[in-house]
Amino acid sequence: MTKLLETKLLTIRFGGLCAVDCCDLCIDQGDLYGLIGPNGAGKTTVFNMLTGVYLPSDGTVHFDGKLVNGRNPVKVARLGMSRTFQNIRLFDELSVLENAMTGAHQHSRINLLDSLLRTKRHYREEDRQRDKAYRLLEFMGLEDRAGLPAKALPYGHRRRLEIARALATDPKLLCLDEPAAGMNTGEKAELAALIRRIRDELKVTVLLIEHDMKLVMGICEKIQVLEYGKTIAKGTPVEIQSDPRVIEAYLGGG
Ligand SMILES: Nc1ncnc2c1ncn2[C@@H]1O[C@H](COP(=O)(O)OP(=O)(O)OP(=O)(O)O)[C@@H](O)[C@H]1O
Ligand SMILES: [Mg+2]
Structure with a gap:
């Protein structure tokens, strides 16, 4: 062990x-x-x-x-180490997918300059994060709602989304x-x-x-x-x- x-x-x-x-x-x-x-x-x-x-x-x-x-x-x-909160903390106006992606951002391989200049690396990295977030939404059974704003999710699904976001940090x-x-x-x-x-x-x-x-x-x-x-x-x-x-x-x- x-x-x-x-x-x-x-x-x-x-x-x-x-x-x-x-x-x-x-x-x-x-x-x-x-x-x-x-x-x-x-x-x-x-x-x-x-x-x-x-x-x-x-x-x-x-x-x-x-x-x-x-x-x-x-x-x-x-x-x-990743966590969820007793009182759900999501970005209500962002989509379900974007919320999950905020977890994946943490391990971003790009630097500020890539982001500012919108380099190829920036777009490749964003695709990678989107794919990863989507896979986690699938895992949590939320993929059908990926495009909805987080605030549109029923309560139980919001809790699952928080878990997907926490998992996106690996x-x-x-x-x-x-x-x-x-x-x-x-x-x-x-x-x-x-x-x-x-x-x-x-x-x-x-x-x-x-x-x-x-x-x-x-x-x-x-x-x-x-x-x-x-x-x-x-x-x-x-x-x-x-x-x-x-x-x-x-x-x-x-
Ligand atoms: N920042 C703080 N300032 C003062 N007291 C605090 C603070 N955070 C927690 N406490 C107190 O510490 C104790 C433990 O609180 P905590 O929230 O950890 O309990 P819990 O086991 O998570 O309870 P619950 O099951 O209700 O969520 C409580 O008496 C709480 O009021
Ligand atoms: Mg508590």
């Missing part, structure tokens, strides 16, 4: 609140890893520290063998923050199958935050549970479901 992401004693304080407290995560290449916990447990804050949005108060983040805490989000993304690790939020049962089942295919066919390691227990337990092999910023359990779905602390956290926390 090759370690892809490792955090040690990862901690962040906001004033008097310790939102994440000594979080140790260890994710191997090829994992489909679940991060769960009641509202306010610190899950999104962990993502924000991993991806360089927040600077940890303490602790370390190693990704692909490199220390990444303190690097800005663009640099972290270039190293191969990530080694894809961090999904509640990708099934707001979806109906059928959409959730389709999404679960897609997430599994992202790992199995595209060979992208996945870190998943999700409240839907059926989805998490159905596709994750390893799960870590946070409560009030602290890890209260780690294990397989079977172990997690029978863990008294986890049951208490969910029943107590609502």
Whole structure:
């Protein structure tokens, strides 16, 4: 097993609140890893520290063998970590395809001069990005809507588009923050199958935050549970479901 992401004693304080407290995560290449916990447990804050949005108060983040805490989000993304957001962030007026292409731009092989002068290289690169974005739309089942403005997509499809855009950066690790939020049962089942295919066919390691227990337990092999910023359990779905602390956290926390 090759370690892809490792955090040690990862901690962040906001004033008097310790939102994440000594979080140790260890994710191997090829994992489909679940991060769960009641509202306010610190899950999104962990993502924000991993991806360089927040600077940890303490602790370390190693990704692909490199220390990444303190690097800005663009640099972290270039190293191969990509994410989606709990509150969908798309360019509403751009087309579905253009939205997916904004992910591919990150690995652009052209420089500013090529773009300004509209060189052949510029057009070749744009074609390459368009093809790649289109293939990912196909993968996510959105190719029929490629030309529509993103704002015309129904909610579940907007979430899928965010994933396509994140994949267009060629990530080694894809961090999904509640990708099934707001979806109906059928959409959730389709999404679960897609997430599994992202790992199995595209060979992208996945870190998943999700409240839907059926989805998490159905596709994750390893799960870590946070409560009030602290890890209260780690294990397989079977172990997690029978863990008294986890049951208490969910029943107590609502
Ligand atoms: N920038 C910030 N400033 C102050 N407090 C913050 C900040 N970001 C997060 N918090 C607090 O940290 C705690 C954890 O929040 P976080 O959003 O990580 O929870 P979560 O587990 O993602 O919850 P949910 O399931 O509701 O999305 C909460 O108490 C939240 O109010
Ligand atoms: Mg959250």
